[in-house]
Amino acid sequence: MGERFSAPRALLRGIPITVWMLCLVAVPLGYTFLISFFQVEGLQIAAKFTLKNYRLFFTDPMYSGILLKSMLLALAIALLAILAGYPLAYMLSFRVRRGKQALFMLSIIPLWVSYLVRIIAWRTILGNKGVINSALTSLGLIQEPLSFLLYNRFAIAVTLTYICIPFVFIPVYTSLEKIPRNIMEASSDLGAGELRTFFNVVLPLSLPGLVTGFIFAFIIALGDYIIPQQLGGTQGIMFGNLIWSQFGFAFNWPFGAALSFILLAISVTILGLTSRFGSTEGGFLSE
Amino acid sequence: MSRRNRGIGLKAYGFLVYFFLYFPLIVVLLFSFSPTKTIVGISGFTLKWYQELFRDQNLLAAFLHTISIGAAAVGIAVVLGMAGAFFVSRVHFPGKSVFRTLVLLPYILPGILMGISLLVVIKALNIPLSPLTVLLGHVSFTVPVVMFQIMSRIARMGPNYQSAAMDLGANPVQTFWYVTLPMIRTALIGASLLAFTVSFDEIVISYFLTGTWMTLPVYIYGMMRYGLSPKVYAISAIILCLSLALVMLMSRYTGRSADVYRVRSRQD
Numbered sequence: 001m002g003e004r005f006s007a008p009r010a011l012l013r014g015i016p017i018t019v020w021m022l023c024l025v026a027v028p029l030g031y032t033f034l035i036s037f038f039q040v041e042g043l044q045i046a047a048k049f050t051l052k053n054y055r056l057f058f059t060d061p062m063y064s065g066i067l068l069k070s071m072l073l074a075l076a077i078a079l080l081a082i083l084a085g086y087p088l089a090y091m092l093s094f095r096v097r098r099g100k101q102a103l104f105m106l107s108i109i110p111l112w113v114s115y116l117v118r119i120i121a122w123r124t125i126l127g128n129k130g131v132i133n134s135a136l137t138s139l140g141l142i143q144e145p146l147s148f149l150l151y152n153r154f155a156i157a158v159t160l161t162y163i164c165i166p167f168v169f170i171p172v173y174t175s176l177e178k179i180p181r182n183i184m185e186a187s188s189d190l191g192a193g194e195l196r197t198f199f200n201v202v203l204p205l206s207l208p209g210l211v212t213g214f215i216f217a218f219i220i221a222l223g224d225y226i227i228p229q230q231l232g233g234t235q236g237i238m239f240g241n242l243i244w245s246q247f248g249f250a251f252n253w254p255f256g257a258a259l260s261f262i263l264l265a266i267s268v269t270i271l272g273l274t275s276r277f278g279s280t281e282g283g284f285l286s287e
Numbered sequence: 288m289s290r291r292n293r294g295i296g297l298k299a300y301g302f303l304v305y306f307f308l309y310f311p312l313i314v315v316l317l318f319s320f321s322p323t324k325t326i327v328g329i330s331g332f333t334l335k336w337y338q339e340l341f342r343d344q345n346l347l348a349a350f351l352h353t354i355s356i357g358a359a360a361v362g363i364a365v366v367l368g369m370a371g372a373f374f375v376s377r378v379h380f381p382g383k384s385v386f387r388t389l390v391l392l393p394y395i396l397p398g399i400l401m402g403i404s405l406l407v408v409i410k411a412l413n414i415p416l417s418p419l420t421v422l423l424g425h426v427s428f429t430v431p432v433v434m435f436q437i438m439s440r441i442a443r444m445g446p447n448y449q450s451a452a453m454d455l456g457a458n459p460v461q462t463f464w465y466v467t468l469p470m471i472r473t474a475l476i477g478a479s480l481l482a483f484t485v486s487f488d489e490i491v492i493s494y495f496l497t498g499t500w501m502t503l504p505v506y507i508y509g510m511m512r513y514g515l516s517p518k519v520y521a522i523s524a525i526i527l528c529l530s531l532a533l534v535m536l537m538s539r540y541t542g543r544s545a546d547v548y549r550v551r552s553r554q555d
Contacts, residue, residue, distance in 0.1 A: 009459065014374030014386070017367045017430060021389045024427050028404035029392075035407060084304045091301040095294055105538055110308050112481075112534045114488040116504050117523040120515060121311030124318060131314055165308065216395075223397020226491060230511065240399050247403060247495070260403050267396055 029264065036257035045253055053258035063242065067262070070239035073153055074221035078168075080161040081217040085168030086210065090202075093176035104173070111166035119230050122159040126150040126231070151233025159231055160221045167220060168213030175209030176202070215274045219267050239263060312527060318517070319524035336521035346522065349506035356418065356502055357486040360425035361433075361479050367426070368433030369475065375434070376441040394431040398491030401427065406495040416498030424492045429482035436481065436541070440474035477540030484533045488526075 039050050057063045092103055110118070125131045126149040133145040148154060179202060187197040203210075225240030232238065243263065246256025322333040340346060375386060393401050401424065409420055448470065452462040468475075490504035497505045503526075510519055 010374060010378045013370040014378065017371035017374070017390065017434070018386070020367055020426070020430065021392070024405065024423055025393050025401070026389065028408045029400070031411065032400075032404040032407050084307065087297060088301050088304045091297050095297060105534075106305060107308075109531065109534055110312075112484050112488075112537075113312060113530050114504070114523070114526045116488070116490055116507055116511075117315060117527050117530075118311060120511065120519060120523050121315045123515060124314055124520075125311060162307070162311065165304070219395070219397060223399050224491075225399055226494075226508075240397070243399055243403065247406070253407065256403065257407065260400055263397060264400055267400075271395065 032257045033261050035254050036261050038254045038257075040252055040254060043251070053255045056255065057258060057262065063259075066237060066242050067239050070222055071266075073157060073238065074218050077157055077160045077164060077221040078214050078217035080157065081164035081168045082172075082210065082214060084161065085165045085213060086172050088165075089169050089173035089176055089209075093173060107169050107173075108166050110162075111170075115163070115226075118163060119159060119227060122155065122162065123150065123231060126155050126158070150231060151236065153232065153236050155231040155233075156228050156236050156238070159227050160224060163227075164217035164220055167216040168210075171209040171212040171216070172206060173209070175206045179205045211274055215270055219270065222266070223263060315520055315523045315527060319520040321517070321520075336517040337525075339518050340521050340525070343518070345501075346503075346506060349501050349503045352418070352500060353487055353503040356421055356425055357483045359422055360429050360486045361482045363422075363426045364429035364433045364482050365475065365479055368430045368478070369437055369471075371430070371434045372437035372441055376438055377446065390431050390434055393427040398428075398489075399495075402492040402495035405492075409496070416496060416500075418500050420496045420498075421493055421500070421502060424496045425486045425489065428489070428492065429486055432482045432485055433478045436478035437471055437474050440471050444470050473540045477537050480533055480537040480540065484530060484537070487533075488530070 035045060036053055037049050037051065038045050038047050039052065040046070041048075088107060092100060092107065096103055123130070127133070128145045128147065128150065130150070132149060133142070136142045137145065183201060183205075184197055187201045188194075192200065222238075223240050225238065225244045228236045228238040228241050229244075232241075239259070240263075243256055243259045246252045246259060250256075319336060320332050320334070322331045322335075371390065375383065380386075405420070405424055405427075409416070414420065448466050449462055452466045453459075457465065488504060489502075490508060493502050493505055494508070501509070503522075507519065507522060510516065
């Protein structure tokens, strides 16, 4: 689709958005990268080149340990979100005829429900006097509230999985809907059972959606700092909290910038790997 | 196991996932009407937490702030995003994928990175935190929402209608006004609603860019520090219902699911 007329005009249309993104996204990210090589002197950021922020991260096992733990938790969350989201998408795409549109809406609505409201909901459910504990107590099943529900990594995993399910569902559903139905008929005509058709035909063809969903869930879980803060307690410090604290009470912006840049590098690497398989828009932003 | 039974197993699992997705939202709604703080043995129905909300001047102010930030951000994002969508759809240029990635970044990168990097620059330039700094952040992540929605509409529309209009003697302004705009109108409305919803709920980026002029999520986040009061449930329930209303409205304008549906039924 080439521009057949008024090419200069068409080029002009790209200028505002490019300028905005350069000034308010690219430059800030670049500047953050720059100050990750600075240091704090007194309460000021001094523009003296140093590698000590990165050295601190790579030599102190506490920091790399938090990153590793966060990546493992993010991995678990992404897998759990797939475990919930993939079968849902499969069911909707292949098993449901009536009410499909309504069920589709039902599956994606949680994506647009306020993030804070969902956190409040899970704090309410998992808390010491929360829904689960009071239900179990009043049924006489437990005497003392179960304390393992809230303020640990379990609570983070539950809540982030909850947040991530629609992010897996949408790209998976999109790629399942693209599979031509006659391929599946062919598979069954050739004698493959349902399971075999799934593993040999459906799963490979839905891989782009699956990878996109996985990556989205992983990046969301890895970068989050509010859920660990609200539900993670003391043992639930994640990499996002570590970054956040450098800009809060620790007041070490250069170190925070270095940590941010490490998160950026991980995210970009993963997104780059994905773009080979799926689309980075993942179907969220297309109509 | 027969074919039928296997389908039932999957449906039961699907039902469980829906339960997992909606149970928490129901809990919030129930708590907002509960006179006590426990849900078991819920002993009545009250609207007093809602009444208390309306007496909280700071909360009402924060609510208005959020709405005005959302409206302003969407207004700017529609202009930038629509122009950008036509640019990227209709012009061939080297580095197109770089451009797309650049626009997508504020949407797909962890919010903490966008918040922090903007904060660092804002502080370096000695700009005080204000509604304006919040707005800068909100425009950045609503622009991709608008641009990619409109791009997919343009892709489906094809270039022929515009060419026809121009061939018949319409100037670019007329072509846009009488041909292009009506064809992308619903996508534009849908994208605006979507962008507004995203802006309305945003906390991760706003948190870093907000000074004393707080948006509603930042204000509620502050309230949550002192435990979950019934008031928090009441405002949550209101936000929940507002988001639902926005999503319902949105689904009337965005053709995505409807289109997928149409393609399917043609194949069946």
